[in-house]
Every structure is written in C-alpha cells, then in structure tokens.
Amino acid sequence: MIRVLVADDQALVRGALASMLRLESDLDVVAELGDGTEIVEAVRRTSPDIALLDVQMPGRDGLSVAAELRHAVPGCRVIICTTFSRPGYLTRALDAGAAGFVVKDSPPEQLVDAIRRVHSGLRFIDPALAAQARGLAVNPLTxxxxxxxxxxxxxxxxxxxxxxxxxxxxxxxxxxxxxxxxxxxxxxxxxxxxxxxxxxx
Missing domain, CATH: 1.10.10.10 (Winged helix-like DNA-binding domain superfamily/Winged helix DNA-binding domain)
Known part of the structure; x- marks a missing residue:
C-alpha cells in the first residue's frame, strides 16, 4: 500500500481528493489536513510515503513545507497539487524538493499515476505545464x-x-x-x- 497524506485548505477539495484516492486498491489516505502548520508533525506521526500538498494554505504554504520535509522527513516524497498552472510555481516546487507537480483540473487518473510514479522513485510533472515551462526564463528576481x-x-x-x-x-x-x-x-x-x-x- 502507498500511504498518502492530503493537505488542502478547501474542505470540499480535500475530501474529494481523499475519497477518490481511497477508491484505488493500492492507496491508503492516512491523514487529511487543511492548515500548513500541521503538516510536518502529521507526517512524522502518520509516516506517509507521499504528501500531496496544495500551494496556498493557512499558516504555511505547501512550497515551504516541501522544503522542510525534504530535510526533516526525507522518506516522504512530495507532490504539489494546485490550481496554479504557472511555470514559476513549478520551478519553485522543484527547487523545494517536490518530486511531482499536478494541476487540479487534470484527469483523476493522472493524479493517481503521479502518486504511483513518484512512489516508485520517478518524478512527475503535469505534461501541459512542462511544455509551457520549456524555454521560459527562470525567476529573474533576487x-x-x-x-x-x-x-x-x-x-x-x-x-x-x-x-x-x-x-x-x-x-x-x-x-x-x-x-x-x-x-x-x-x-x-x-x-x-x-x-x-x-x-x-
């Protein structure tokens, strides 16, 4: 079983994601959270293989949490799941150590595929966003x-x-x-x- 933590500040979205993932025989949702400040402690407590994180949440954003998890709990791999299909967010997510990036309007099977791929040690990036990001300049701001x-x-x-x-x-x-x-x-x-x-x- 692949143990998954779902963190999203919108209760309906969080519940829908968790319910959808529980339909898969090889996935087990071990925690659902709506506040970014609770994620690291919950990861330590529930030991998920994958943390599915939104970008914008109360308390702490998913990108800063991903960066902390990379060092604090390296056994947990992060997938960013967000409405923000912007190359800058993708770059920041990868810099923070995320192994996957999925946009929320993707087909459900794409998210499930991303979880399985990332769990197997691969990286998964939303194909449309990857194509959009190709050739774009990196963040020019200090x-x-x-x-x-x-x-x-x-x-x-x-x-x-x-x-x-x-x-x-x-x-x-x-x-x-x-x-x-x-x-x-x-x-x-x-x-x-x-x-x-x-x-x-």
Whole structure:
C-alpha cells in the first residue's frame, strides 16, 4: 500500500481528493489536513510515503513545507497539487524538493499515476505545464526584490514597505527600480502583479 497524506485548505477539495484516492486498491489516505502548520508533525506521526500538498494554505504554504520535509522527513516524497498552472510555481516546487507537480483540473487518473510514479522513485510533472515551462526564463528576481514586491502588493508608501522588509527607503527604491525593469512593468504595482502571475512570489 502507498500511504498518502492530503493537505488542502478547501474542505470540499480535500475530501474529494481523499475519497477518490481511497477508491484505488493500492492507496491508503492516512491523514487529511487543511492548515500548513500541521503538516510536518502529521507526517512524522502518520509516516506517509507521499504528501500531496496544495500551494496556498493557512499558516504555511505547501512550497515551504516541501522544503522542510525534504530535510526533516526525507522518506516522504512530495507532490504539489494546485490550481496554479504557472511555470514559476513549478520551478519553485522543484527547487523545494517536490518530486511531482499536478494541476487540479487534470484527469483523476493522472493524479493517481503521479502518486504511483513518484512512489516508485520517478518524478512527475503535469505534461501541459512542462511544455509551457520549456524555454521560459527562470525567476529573474533576487530574494530581496521579491520581498519588496510582496510588501508592495499589500499597498502603502515606500516608507511603509521599508518598515515591513527592514530596509532603508533608498534601498527599497533601488530594489523596486530593478524589479520593475526585470518584469518589464510600468509601475511597482504592475511589477508585483506580474511577478505573482509568473509564480515568482
């Protein structure tokens, strides 16, 4: 049996995924969670072979949890299952140590196939997203530029952003100018929106 943990903040989606997986004779859903902060402890407690994680969840996002699991519980392999079919998210998921990436509007048999493949030691990436990602540039933003754009998305002045990220206003302006140029945006708000759409934040 392949032991699977399902983590998704939407109860209906989480329940549907778990019910679908339980129909397979070789899959056993050992835990269902809706909060990202509970996942690592639940993995330690239930010892799943596969952790099926959403990207955006309360408490902690699936990508940061995947990165922690890679070191804390290396025997558990991660598949990201998300509505966000963006190459930037795929890149970040793979960088975090995920072995699979499936988009939620995929056919159910594709998710089941992904679980079996990843459990056998292979990697599985949604074919449409893999094709879309081929040839695209990697995230051009530095960590600090990304921090500044995240704070920009919350609104406020340059001084507000500087307080949020712990930098001087001059440094924040420099990061904003650079991020605007890299995203080919016209304003800092547009740069934040484009970076989010590409999965870079």
């Amino acid at each position: 960590d600090r530029e990304a921090d500044v754009l995240r704070a920009t998305a919350e609104g406020g002045s340059v001084a507000d952003i500087a307080r949020t990220v712990g930098l001087s206003t001059g440094t924040v302006r420099n990061h904003l100018v650079s991020a605007i140029a890299k995203t080919q945006a016209r304003t800092r708000a547009e740069a934040a929106r484009l970076a989010e759409l590409n999965g870079w934040l």
